[in-house]
Amino acid sequence: MEAEPGSDEDFEMVFFPGDMNAPGVSGSIAKSAMFRPGSSGTLPYFACDDCDVELSRVEAAGGKVVRGKMSIGEYGFCGICIDTEGNTIGLHSMK
Template sequence: MAAQNPIGWFEIYVTDMDRAQKFYETVLGVSLIELPNPEGTTGKMMAFPGDENAPGASGCLVKDEMGAPSAKGTLIYFVCEDCAVELARVEAAGGKVITPKMDIGDFGFCGIVSDTEGNSIGLHSMQ
């Protein structure tokens, strides 16, 4: 079996799905897709676009009682062409820039933001 990245899926918990969906679609310039609920659940899931044959992982926003938004939990980085573009969209979309674009040497650039739900997320690019 070929080596693979260790993350296969992620879930970002939200309290207001419509608000969170608008934030992520605006900042990342993508359209999220509603997923069917797993049997026995009542939450709502909106998936980020993804290709299971491409490197990296996809995931979704989740509104469910099993999780709650948090700024102090796991930090997920979204890949960008130039993270300055997405960082510039954050405040207009209702979020807050925590760390502006910073140089991380050979690993490119990143910034950290707070989404509309109170989650911290990272934006990463090589330029």
């Protein structure tokens, strides 16, 4: 999946397209003066090949690792970080 950039006068957005005729999730990440970053709202998880690899890139990019890679049993592994704007993000992988 590749994000598609887009924006208008009120939002900077990156869209994650989906197949409207198939199950799944799509959406966007938006930046706007109307929204404030935070850690007390929804926690989105992004799928990746190995969340440990992605977590190893966080601090060099200006973010912070909150919870390193942990097993979630038969559901794989996850980790949690805070991005450069202060949003909490989860990463998920099967290995």
